[in-house]
Amino acid sequence: MKKLWSGRFEGESQAWVDAFGASIAVDQQLAEEDLIGSLAHVQMLAKTNILSAEEANEIIQGLEKLLEDNKKGRLVFTAENEDIHLNLEKLLHGIIGPVAGKLHTARSRNDQVATDMHLYLKKEVIEINQRIRLFMEVLISKAEENVETILPGYTHLQHAQPISFAHHLLAYYNMFKRDFERNQDSLKRIDLSPLGAAALAGTTFPIDREYTKTLLGFKESYTNSIDAVSDRDFILEFLSNSSLLMMHLSRFCEEIILWTSHEYQFVTLTDAFSTGSSIMPQKKNPDMAELIRGKTGRVYGNLLGLLTTMKGLPLAYNKDLQEDKEGMFDTVKTVKDCLTVFSGMLETMKVNEATMYSATTKDYSNATELADYLASKGIPFRKAHEIVGKLVLEGIKKGIYLQDISLSDYQAVSELIEEDVYTVLDSKTAVERRNSLGGTGFEQVKKELASANKTLVDMEKV
Numbered sequence: 001m002k003k004l005w006s007g008r009f010e011g012e013s014q015a016w017v018d019a020f021g022a023s024i025a026v027d028q029q030l031a032e033e034d035l036i037g038s039l040a041h042v043q044m045l046a047k048t049n050i051l052s053a054e055e056a057n058e059i060i061q062g063l064e065k066l067l068e069d070n071k072k073g074r075l076v077f078t079a080e081n082e083d084i085h086l087n088l089e090k091l092l093h094g095i096i097g098p099v100a101g102k103l104h105t106a107r108s109r110n111d112q113v114a115t116d117m118h119l120y121l122k123k124e125v126i127e128i129n130q131r132i133r134l135f136m137e138v139l140i141s142k143a144e145e146n147v148e149t150i151l152p153g154y155t156h157l158q159h160a161q162p163i164s165f166a167h168h169l170l171a172y173y174n175m176f177k178r179d180f181e182r183n184q185d186s187l188k189r190i191d192l193s194p195l196g197a198a199a200l201a202g203t204t205f206p207i208d209r210e211y212t213k214t215l216l217g218f219k220e221s222y223t224n225s226i227d228a229v230s231d232r233d234f235i236l237e238f239l240s241n242s243s244l245l246m247m248h249l250s251r252f253c254e255e256i257i258l259w260t261s262h263e264y265q266f267v268t269l270t271d272a273f274s275t276g277s278s279i280m281p282q283k284k285n286p287d288m289a290e291l292i293r294g295k296t297g298r299v300y301g302n303l304l305g306l307l308t309t310m311k312g313l314p315l316a317y318n319k320d321l322q323e324d325k326e327g328m329f330d331t332v333k334t335v336k337d338c339l340t341v342f343s344g345m346l347e348t349m350k351v352n353e354a355t356m357y358s359a360t361t362k363d364y365s366n367a368t369e370l371a372d373y374l375a376s377k378g379i380p381f382r383k384a385h386e387i388v389g390k391l392v393l394e395g396i397k398k399g400i401y402l403q404d405i406s407l408s409d410y411q412a413v414s415e416l417i418e419e420d421v422y423t424v425l426d427s428k429t430a431v432e433r434r435n436s437l438g439g440t441g442f443e444q445v446k447k448e449l450a451s452a453n454k455t456l457v458d459m460e461k462v
Contacts, residue, residue, distance in 0.1 A: 021319075022079040026326045030084050031075065033119040035067045037112060037195060038088070040215040042103055048206050051102055059103050062096040084116075085109045106205035107198055110229040110317045114194035117325070119216065121238055122190045124332045125183050131339040132180045132245070133459045136173055138347045140452050143169040147445050150427050151266060151356035152365050161368055162360040162427040165351065167440040170448050175248040177455060182241045184462060189234045193218035197228035200316035230316045232306065235328050239303035242331050246296040249338055253289040256349070260286045265355050273345040288345050292338045299334055302327030360427040364392050366402055369430045370421070377416040387413060 039060060046056030066088060069075050081087040086109075093100040143166035153163035193216060196202070196209035202225045213221045222228035259266035269286055277283035309323050360366075367388050374384035388402075391413065395401055403425045410417040423429055435441035438448075 019079050021082065023083045023322045023325070024077045024079055024081065024087055026329065027084045027113070027116075028077050028087070029329055030113075030116040030120055030325075031070045031088065032067070033116040034084050034088055034112065035063055035070065036119060037115045037216065038103060039063050039067075040212045041107055041195060043215060044208050044212045045102075045105060047211060048208050050105060050205050050207070055099055055102055058096050058099050059092070062092045062100065063103075065095055066091055083109070083113075085112050106203045106207050107195065108200075108229070110199050111194045111197040111225075114197075114229055114231070115216070117235065117328070118190055118192060118194065118218070121234065121328070121332075122187065124336075125187060125190060125238060128242075128332070128335055128339070129180055129183050129459075129462075131336055131343075132176055132183070133456065135339050135343045135346075136176050136180070136452075136459075137456055138343050139169055139173050139176070140449065140456065142346060142349070142351075143173070143445075143452075144449055146351055146353070147442055147449070148428070149351060149353045149356060150360055150431055152359050152363060153440070159359075159363040159365040161365050162430050163440040164431050164442060164445050165353075165356060166445045166449070170445065170452065172248065172252050173452055176245075177452075179241065179245040179248060180459060182244065183238075186234070186237045186241060188219075189237060191219040192228075192234075193221045194228035194231075197222060197225035200226050200229050226316045230313070230321075232310055232321065232324050235324055236303070236306055236310070239299070239306060239327065239331055242335050243296075243300050243303050245335060246292075246299045246338065249342060250293045250296040252342075253293040256289045256345075257286050257293070260284075260289075264359075266352055266359075268350040268352060269345060270348040270350075272348065273341070288341050292342060295334050295338060299331050302331045357427065361403075362401065364395070364402060366425045366427065366430055367392055369424050370402055373421060373424045374414065374416065377414075379414070379416070 042051065042056050042059045042063070045051040046053055051059075066075065075087075075091065077084070077087040081090050089100060089103065092103065146165040146169070149165035150162050151165050151168065152159040153161045153168070193209065193213040195212045195216070196207050209221050222231070256267065256269070258264055260269055269284075269289075271284075273286070273288045274284045275287040277285065305327050306324055309320050313320055370391070371381065371384045371388045374387060375381045379387070391402065391405065395405065403422060407417070407419060407421075410421060431440050432442055435444050438444065
């Protein structure tokens with residue numbers, strides 16, 4: 001089969017070589033963007049009199065027919081035509097004849113594919129941010145239900161201090177807020193038009209890049225034609241942002257996996273987001289959380305893969321850049337699916353409040369409260385820390401907790417300790433009193449929730 005670029009060649013490649021070099025199996029996902037870009041390009045060619053109005057109208061009608069057929073899934077692509085650009089040009093030729101060859105005037109596949117990816121990623125980043133916002137909405141709703149739900153806070157995966165469950169959830173809210181903001185900021189680098197840069201040096205034709213930029217809805221145009229066709233920073237930034245997002249989802253999944261275990265029993269997932277065992281009848285596995293945790297690795301791999309591809313490329317375009325799309329497509333799908341599944345899993349998750357609270361009454365997570373209590377009585381904190389440490393050690397030996405120590409035993413340690421110490425040692429009191437800015441105190445958590453809800457409203461306006 002004769003190639004559209006075969007004029008300089010005498011021989012023909014073998015089919016298996018064509019298959020190796022073809023990208024249509026991957027880049028056919030850009031069919032809609034490619035047709036939209038072509039429609040803008042041909043309108044510009046007519047506006048600048050590079051093509052006649054009659055030629056442009058004929059091409060536009062053909063492209064619109066292809067766009068309609070693509071939406072209905074009627075287009076058939078072949079590896080012989082290498083990529084989405086040549087496949088669509090060949091199909092266009094089949095509809096309108098030789099005039100289809102004029103569409104490629106004043107452009108190259110280099111600026112064409114770059115334009116396609118900018119259009120695609122702009123659309124998908126906006127969609128991903130909508131899903132992040134919906135996930136944050138579920139997260140805030142779950143937090144509002146659990147302001148006074150008490151659970152152990154951990155450091156080093158050891159009981160540290162009692163906290164509000166809402167406060168714990170809002171820590172994740174802040175992570176996803178940053179993810180949203182990073183994606184939003186990245187649109188500055190995505191919302192650029194490379195169209196008209198041609199192969200790498202621009203064109204001798206009197207094109208109007210500002211016109212195509214406006215038609216395609218881009219905010220700015222690349223001002224250097226070499227950079228326009230060789231830049232993949234916008235994809236790398238998306239993959240980097242997505243890796244951070246997936247890391248946050250994975251951390252949250254890890255906690256949910258722990259919380260659903262027999263040892264914790266802090267939460268219960270619905271059957272819709274769990275699976276069973278083929279051999280152990282009692283099992284209810286948090287598989288969706290585990291899958292999200294696992295899929296984080298593939299998103300990392302997509303980032304590292306493209307970074308490695310890019311690291312040694314001279315300017316401008318190289319065939320290596322054909323490898324820039326598959327990881328991008330995979331990451332888009334993975335991130336969108338994970339956000340949707342996680343939203344459903346979190347929304348339907350049952351919080352076992354009594355179990356959470358009980359975990360704070362059979363531990364020493366109130367030790368800091370006692371140290372602070374002694375410090376408030378005038379004992380230097382380091383001395384208070386030592387006193388409480390010894391009381392904890394004694395309690396461990398006796399099999400009792402700080403709230404089980406008698407007042408007389410406390411007063412034998414320090415006469416400054418009074419009856420109110422037992423109120424201070426209560427888990428709920430311990431949480432309620434921590435009202436420093438950003439603390440776990442209920443009033444602070446309510447303020448943070450109010451701020452979070454306002455942020456959600458602001459995000460809708462973006």
